[in-house]
Amino acid sequence: MSNYDVIVVGAGNGGLAAAAVTTKAGLKTLLLEKHNLPGGCATSFRRGRFEFEPSLHELCGVGTKEKPDNIYKLFDSVGAEVDWRYEDTMYRTIVRGENGYDATLKAYREPFYDSIEAVVPGCREKVKTFIELNDKCDAALDYVAKKNGNPNPIVMVLKHADFMRCASHSTEEVLNALEMPEKAKNILTTYWGYLGVPTDELNCLHFLSMLTSYMDNGAAMPHLRSHELSLSLCDVIIKNGGEIRYNSEVTEFLFNDDGTVAGVIANGEKLYAKEVISNVIADNVFARSDAKKIPERDVKLANARTFGMSVATIYLGLDATPEELGIKDYTVFVANDGNARAQDDNRLDYGFYIVNCLNKVIPDASPEGTCQMFFTMPLYGSDIPKDIKPEDYKKYKNDLAEKYIRDYEQLMGINIMEHIEEISIATPVTFARYLGSPEGTIYGYRTSGWDNVIMRNQSQVKDNGIKNLRFCGGHGIMGDGYSSAYTTGAEAGHRVVNKLKGGK
Numbered sequence: 005m006s007n008y009d010v011i012v013v014g015a016g017n018g019g020l021a022a023a024a025v026t027t028k029a030g031l032k033t034l035l036l037e038k039h040n041l042p043g044g045c046a047t048s049f050r051r052g053r054f055e056f057e058p059s060l061h062e063l064c065g066v067g068t069k070e071k072p073d074n075i076y077k078l079f080d081s082v083g084a085e086v087d088w089r090y091e092d093t094m095y096r097t098i099v100r101g102e103n104g105y106d107a108t109l110k111a112y113r114e115p116f117y118d119s120i121e122a123v124v125p126g127c128r129e130k131v132k133t134f135i136e137l138n139d140k141c142d143a144a145l146d147y148v149a150k151k152n153g154n155p156n157p158i159v160m161v162l163k164h165a166d167f168m169r170c171a172s173h174s175t176e177e178v179l180n181a182l183e184m185p186e187k188a189k190n191i192l193t194t195y196w197g198y199l200g201v202p203t204d205e206l207n208c209l210h211f212l213s214m215l216t217s218y219m220d221n222g223a224a225m226p227h228l229r230s231h232e233l234s235l236s237l238c239d240v241i242i243k244n245g246g247e248i249r250y251n252s253e254v255t256e257f258l259f260n261d262d263g264t265v266a267g268v269i270a271n272g273e274k275l276y277a278k279e280v281i282s283n284v285i286a287d288n289v290f291a292r293s294d295a296k297k298i299p300e301r302d303v304k305l306a307n308a309r310t311f312g313m314s315v316a317t318i319y320l321g322l323d324a325t326p327e328e329l330g331i332k333d334y335t336v337f338v339a340n341d342g343n344a345r346a347q348d349d350n351r352l353d354y355g356f357y358i359v360n361c362l363n364k365v366i367p368d369a370s371p372e373g374t375c376q377m378f379f380t381m382p383l384y385g386s387d388i389p390k391d392i393k394p395e396d397y398k399k400y401k402n403d404l405a406e407k408y409i410r411d412y413e414q415l416m417g418i419n420i421m422e423h424i425e426e427i428s429i430a431t432p433v434t435f436a437r438y439l440g441s442p443e444g445t446i447y448g449y450r451t452s453g454w455d456n457v458i459m460r461n462q463s464q465v466k467d468n469g470i471k472n473l474r475f476c477g478g479h480g481i482m483g484d485g486y487s488s489a490y491t492t493g494a495e496a497g498h499r500v501v502n503k504l505k506g507g508k
């Protein structure tokens with residue numbers, strides 16, 4: 005029988021951040037990962053001479069050494085070293101059709117306003133008002149935090165009126181209230197796919213905080229891609245005396261008679277700890293637990309939630325440089341309609357896809373004379389045809405890849421097909437198998453309606469119904485994405501440290 009202060013289940017971004025914090029604080033920590041390498045989504049795989057980035061387009065909330073933001077500070081605080089690279093173009097967005105556009109949006113506020121004004125003359129002030137709402141909401145949230153979540157309602161109304169006006173509204177509602185021109189609205193909401201929820205359903209503060217985070221810091225990327233992030237956190241964990249066990253799937257969560265979590269079983273071994281942090285989504289934890297031990301409220305909460313979006317991806321190793329191929333951009337969003345809801349509704353018919361060429365940010369991301377491209381198509385697990393037979397799955401994937409590659413070739417007037425040296429295609433099935441997530445969700449639970457991030461934050465204490473068990477990751481209170489997963493992981497780690505060692 006082994007005893008630990010903390011067992012962390014899953015070495016995705018959330019689990020790695022949690023274990024880095026607990027080991028750094030001197031807690032005896034065991035990190036269990038079902039695969040033979042860390043990272044979950046933040047990993048790498050090889051085909052031929054190419055090492056592919058499986059997930060990271062760009063990371064928000066990083067900042068620089070001189071002006072560090074949350075993620076920079078988080079890595080720095082645990083002693084994890086990362087060689088960050090930055091991109092000063094946020095995105096290029098191409099919408100076809102009569103009311104279409106081709107806009108390239110620059111990072112940092114003034115260049116961003118300039119670039120949207122160039123496409124929609126006269127929208128600058130409205131866009132500025134929208135973006136600055138984020139600063140007002142940040143000030144309101146700072147005040148709420150200072151008051152330990154019990155702000156004076158009169159101060160909220162008098163000093164933070166804009167926060168009160170928009171906090172419970174969707175992005176679309178706020179943009180409509182500002183009378184944002186349709187085209188500017190569509191260009192502004194391009195990033196909805198990064199949160200997997202169309203903006204008529206997506207909380208405005210959630211969307212704004214992501215958008216401004218990319219805008220204010222520039223999109224960041226580690227030189228050796230997401231694998232560098234995962235390995236840097238593993239280094240911290242090991243250096244600080246933590247233990248990482250790979251090939252160790254947790255098959256059961258163990259409970260004491262009083263309903264508190266006691267530990268887990270991995271590879272048939274019972275492992276005990278004072279605290280367990282799960283980077284694994286609650287549905288899967290409950291499926292690996294004695295049903296009688298899960299409070300009714302927690303079961304109801306999990307059942308009431310909707311799983312978030314998944315994606316299909318095409319990873320391409322090309323035998324020519326971006327310059328030879330005529331590829332000019334790092335991130336291009338392509339759609340048939342500028343409206344986020346229409347893009348989601350038409351996702352099976354070229355509704356919306358994203359194309360990245362990693363070498364535009366990291367020139368040596370592939371061997372000399374080559375480049376790697378990465379297509380991402382938002383898709384739900386339920387979009388996979390129900391009647392597909394195993395023997396037809398390969399054809400399904402190949403058809404999907406051909407459809408999107410051909411479309412992009414035609415749109416951009418470039419030749420990709422003839423230059424494919426390596427190709428790998430993933431669908432929600434791939435993500436369900438690799439991550440173990442229900443329906444292949446890469447975004448945890450859909451951050452929508454009553455389950456938006458504001459509501460999650462407000463009710464987090466009540467939601468934590470199982471004693472000695474905490475959750476972190478893209479399915480956590482901050483929603484999906486690298487930075488949210490790291491932040492919730494670090495927060496879970498700090499809460500455990502405070503509980504076991506005392507502190508604030």
Ligand SMILES: Cc1cc2nc3c(=O)[nH]c(=O)nc-3n(C[C@H](O)[C@H](O)[C@H](O)COP(=O)(O)OP(=O)(O)OC[C@H]3O[C@@H](n4cnc5c(N)ncnc54)[C@H](O)[C@@H]3O)c2cc1C
Nearest residue numbers: 014016017018038044045059061062254477478485486489
């Ligand atoms: C194609 C793609 C593109 C993306 N692009 C971006 C982007 O550009 N920017 C961004 O911010 N986000 C992006 N995301 C989303 C982001 O990757 C995720 O939100 C985030 O990485 C989720 O982190 P997580 O901590 O929840 O862990 P996950 O990555 O879900 O990892 C969970 C870990 O737990 C392990 N595990 C599962 N079950 C068990 C078990 N029973 N026992 C032990 N281990 C277990 C898994 O093997 C895995 O390692 C993208 C995701 C994908 C797939």
